[in-house]
Amino acid sequence: MAEFEPKIIAFMCNWCSYAGGDLAGTSRLQYPPNARIIRLMCTARLDPAYVLKAFAEGADGVLVAGCHIGDCHYVSGNLKAEKRVEMLKKLLPELGIEPERLMLRWISAAEGERFANTMKEFIARIKKLGPSPLSAGV
Amino acid sequence: MAEDKEKGEKGTKNEEKEEPRIGVYVCHCGINIAGVVDCKDVAEYASKLKNVVVARDYKYMCSDPGQQLIKDDIKEHKLNRIVVAACSPRMHEPTFRRALEEAGLNPFLFEQANIREHDSWVHMKQPKEATEKAKDLTRMAVARARHLEPQQKPKVKVEKAALVIGGGVAGIQSALDLADMGFKVYLVEKTPSLGGKMAQLDKTFPTMDCSACILTPKMVDAARHENIEIITYAEVEEVDGYIGNFKVKIRKRARQVLEDKCTGCGLCAEACPVEVPNEFDQGLGVRKAIYVPFPQAVPLVYTIDDEACLGCGMCEAVCGPEAIDYDQKDEILELEVGTIIVATGFDQFDATRKPEYGYGRYENVITGLEFERLVNASGPTGGKLLRPSDGKEPHRIGFILCVGSRDAKVGNPYCSRVCCMYSIKNARLYKEKHPEAEVYIFYMDIRAYGKGYEEFYRQAQEEYGIKFIRGRPGEIVEDPKTKNLLVRVEDTLLGLPLEVELDLVVLAAGMEPARDSDKIQRLLRLSRSADGFFSEAHPKLRPVDTLTDGIYLAGTCQGPKDIPDTVAQASAAAARAAIPMAKGEVETEPIVAFVRKELCIGCRICERTCDFGVITMVDRKAHVNEAICKGCGACAAACPTGAMQVRHFTDEQIYAMIEAALRGDVEEGGKEEVKAEA
Numbered sequence A: 001m002a003e004f005e006p007k008i009i010a011f012m013c014n015w016c017s018y019a020g021g022d023l024a025g026t027s028r029l030q031y032p033p034n035a036r037i038i039r040l041m042c043t044a045r046l047d048p049a050y051v052l053k054a055f056a057e058g059a060d061g062v063l064v065a066g067c068h069i070g071d072c073h074y075v076s077g078n079l080k081a082e083k084r085v086e087m088l089k090k091l092l093p094e095l096g097i098e099p100e101r102l103m104l105r106w107i108s109a110a111e112g113e114r115f116a117n118t119m120k121e122f123i124a125r126i127k128k129l130g131p132s133p134l135s136a137g138v
Numbered sequence B: 001m002a003e004d005k006e007k008g009e010k011g012t013k014n015e016e017k018e019e020p021r022i023g024v025y026v027c028h029c030g031i032n033i034a035g036v037v038d039c040k041d042v043a044e045y046a047s048k049l050k051n052v053v054v055a056r057d058y059k060y061m062c063s064d065p066g067q068q069l070i071k072d073d074i075k076e077h078k079l080n081r082i083v084v085a086a087c088s089p090r091m092h093e094p095t096f097r098r099a100l101e102e103a104g105l106n107p108f109l110f111e112q113a114n115i116r117e118h119d120s121w122v123h124m125k126q127p128k129e130a131t132e133k134a135k136d137l138t139r140m141a142v143a144r145a146r147h148l149e150p151q152q153k154p155k156v157k158v159e160k161a162a163l164v165i166g167g168g169v170a171g172i173q174s175a176l177d178l179a180d181m182g183f184k185v186y187l188v189e190k191t192p193s194l195g196g197k198m199a200q201l202d203k204t205f206p207t208m209d210c211s212a213c214i215l216t217p218k219m220v221d222a223a224r225h226e227n228i229e230i231i232t233y234a235e236v237e238e239v240d241g242y243i244g245n246f247k248v249k250i251r252k253r254a255r256q257v258l259e260d261k262c263t264g265c266g267l268c269a270e271a272c273p274v275e276v277p278n279e280f281d282q283g284l285g286v287r288k289a290i291y292v293p294f295p296q297a298v299p300l301v302y303t304i305d306d307e308a309c310l311g312c313g314m315c316e317a318v319c320g321p322e323a324i325d326y327d328q329k330d331e332i333l334e335l336e337v338g339t340i341i342v343a344t345g346f347d348q349f350d351a352t353r354k355p356e357y358g359y360g361r362y363e364n365v366i367t368g369l370e371f372e373r374l375v376n377a378s379g380p381t382g383g384k385l386l387r388p389s390d391g392k393e394p395h396r397i398g399f400i401l402c403v404g405s406r407d408a409k410v411g412n413p414y415c416s417r418v419c420c421m422y423s424i425k426n427a428r429l430y431k432e433k434h435p436e437a438e439v440y441i442f443y444m445d446i447r448a449y450g451k452g453y454e455e456f457y458r459q460a461q462e463e464y465g466i467k468f469i470r471g472r473p474g475e476i477v478e479d480p481k482t483k484n485l486l487v488r489v490e491d492t493l494l495g496l497p498l499e500v501e502l503d504l505v506v507l508a509a510g511m512e513p514a515r516d517s518d519k520i521q522r523l524l525r526l527s528r529s530a531d532g533f534f535s536e537a538h539p540k541l542r543p544v545d546t547l548t549d550g551i552y553l554a555g556t557c558q559g560p561k562d563i564p565d566t567v568a569q570a571s572a573a574a575a576r577a578a579i580p581m582a583k584g585e586v587e588t589e590p591i592v593a594f595v596r597k598e599l600c601i602g603c604r605i606c607e608r609t610c611d612f613g614v615i616t617m618v619d620r621k622a623h624v625n626e627a628i629c630k631g632c633g634a635c636a637a638a639c640p641t642g643a644m645q646v647r648h649f650t651d652e653q654i655y656a657m658i659e660a661a662l663r664g665d666v667e668e669g670g671k672e673e674v675k676a677e678a
């Protein structure tokens, strides 16, 4: 049987994490190809509904990545995202989704390696968890 | 059908309502993408997506012919949305937006799928998966493109004044250049005088000019310049706003000496009974509690060191012009500037972090900067190099290179670029005065890359008889009686362990990011590279810009460099900063919040969420002050009804991408003139 290949949606801020992904690219760091990145200007834009929408559409995992605390281009956008992710982690079990399927990471524009490692780690984690209870029916 | 090219701005309304006609362009980027991703297959796939009228793949989309392809298609096929699947939008989005504009299409009707940095370069061994991913990313981009709307870039006036932070040689050069171009410059320096590290140096390689002799005239020029306002003993506390209109708060610390009255005569310092170590001499000499850091200080105004001062009143008693004011308070200055240049320099690596060399424990182990002060005529020993332990002239000196550089163990894998050269300089200086002395240089590799540097190094070897030993010393042991030093090193050329007894060891402590880089980073929202220095916007093509528009980098705050490179970069930063100021206005991003009034229920959640006070309530509906909105989107994410949105990042656009990413199926094919060709 073919190995389970999870579908992952990643929301990343333009200034740090998306750029960290670019650096991983210029540095030719290799990581598994499961994630599809959606660029936001700041993680502050992350409407919790986006995460729910992603799970409802069959995502097996959702990764949110932004600037390190204190480095957000809009000062505290990432703090707001952190609160929203915490809130979502409490909510997800109610919908039958393991909270581990949602991950928040701070990745700076200089951290290509951290970017690649985060991808590896998160994808491995979701592989272990198996298909999302919601995606199974899709 | 819209005639978008003729209508330009007016076309706005029509384009919103009309059916999207999308052109998709898949770039090979030579073999960068095509070597992994099957670009033809991706283009063919894209041609079947709904609303896609044309889909092509091409070798280099960013090239002139590549852009022309887009422009021709816009005209021929009446395209009103463009998707390019290529490198990162952070790379070429501006290029393609311009192409749209040139073809009469609003530049925001463009979307880029990143199939290079986020795909072909990171999945090099998985061509099949990478091609699938490229299709997904293209489909997501097409989905978003359907919902894109034209945007107008607001224009803002640019204040014709610049702030330069840091008064080392970099900051001074940038300030002089901008001032000569006719712009007002505020030059802010943390310490009581301009000059930075260069003021502390004795001679400079490879020409052996006296450092102060070439620096002090520049300092004086800056002080005399009618367009430069020097603000010393001061630090930036707050920076608000954006390119064109930065609002800056500066804390000018109380010197307790009135700048306009002090004549710099120095009677006060003579009278002052308190002596403390002088930072300018690396703590080797002393200064008074009321002091100037060095005789040529600019401004030549005394400063009372609050921590050392006893409040005895001696200085006040002797000061003729009544310049002393013990009650002086810190002053907060508020400035408005159009651009900012960061020139905060470097700090020397703390050599105690290499305990095997005994710095801080062995008296006769000193750093390069300490050596510079000890051989300098205005230094603590009047220019005579004496051993700290016994005040005798050393006969055997060793210079150890790469201390805290090229050393992953202390977290600094980079080369500091000046230590080889300044150590050779100092070795030569000593040999010139003491031809009989034994001088050793312990090196890993000699990096003499600059103009005249290799020649300078060769001479040191061949004409000066300085002994170069290749090897990084493992440890230094002090003889407790003589205080002589035993250097243990493996000579990697001979493959032999050596022990060399020396009277004095000079550590070439490398360059590190200035200690308060964190603070500056936060104030200006800069990013830093892995080495901790501030990052430029692009390592090759935008080496002095930062990713924050209107903020530029000069000198060693961006990375280790010598004086010639520092000065060149400082002039470059000034030239870059001058562009928006000379133009007088810049276009800014239109990515700001807006309200769909019909959905707003007046709950005020957005108002509370915004950290920048952008939102007010007008007639019980949210109202956005676009001029100050930063476009972070926090309000939109908090709004319970979807009334609050961000331009170019609307809910529809993002939902469309999520759906496209996860619903793998190809949507209804584009009907007419479907093309997929190279």
Ligand SMILES: Cc1cc2nc3c(=O)[nH]c(=O)nc-3n(C[C@H](O)[C@H](O)[C@H](O)COP(=O)(O)OP(=O)(O)OC[C@H]3O[C@@H](n4cnc5c(N)ncnc54)[C@H](O)[C@@H]3O)c2cc1C
Residues within 6 Å of the ligand: B165, B166, B167, B168, B169, B170, B171, B188, B189, B190, B191, B194, B195, B196, B197, B198, B201, B203, B204, B205, B206, B234, B235, B236, B343, B344, B345, B346, B347, B348, B368, B369, B372, B418, B422, B425, B514, B516, B520, B554, B555, B556, B557, B561, B562, B563, B564, B566
């Ligand atoms: C021992 C030694 C010997 C050297 N010899 C040579 C040589 O012979 N030839 C050569 O070409 N190069 C030499 N160099 C390199 C040279 O010193 C640097 O290239 C040069 O000083 C860099 O200038 P800068 O303006 O970038 O930084 P700096 O000289 O570090 O100046 C930075 C300035 O910014 C100020 N500052 C920092 N933070 C703030 C803040 N937050 N707010 C306001 N102000 C701030 C600092 O007080 C300082 O005045 C030597 C370096 C060392 C360590």
Ligand code: SF4
Residues within 6 Å of the ligand: B592, B593, B609, B610, B611, B612, B613, B614, B615, B624, B628, B629, B630, B631, B632, B633, B634, B635, B636, B646
């Ligand atoms: S986008 Fe950010 S800055 Fe603009 S109004 Fe919303 S919260 Fe405030």
Ligand code: SF4
Residues within 6 Å of the ligand: B595, B599, B600, B601, B602, B603, B604, B605, B606, B607, B621, B622, B638, B639, B640, B641, B642, B643, B644
């Ligand atoms: S949060 Fe939304 S509904 Fe509430 S006031 Fe703001 S825009 Fe209106």
Ligand code: FES
Residues within 6 Å of the ligand: A013, A014, A015, A016, A017, A041, A042, A043, A044, A065, A066, A067, A071, A072, A073, A074, A077, A078
């Ligand atoms: S800009 Fe990166 S999290 Fe706000």
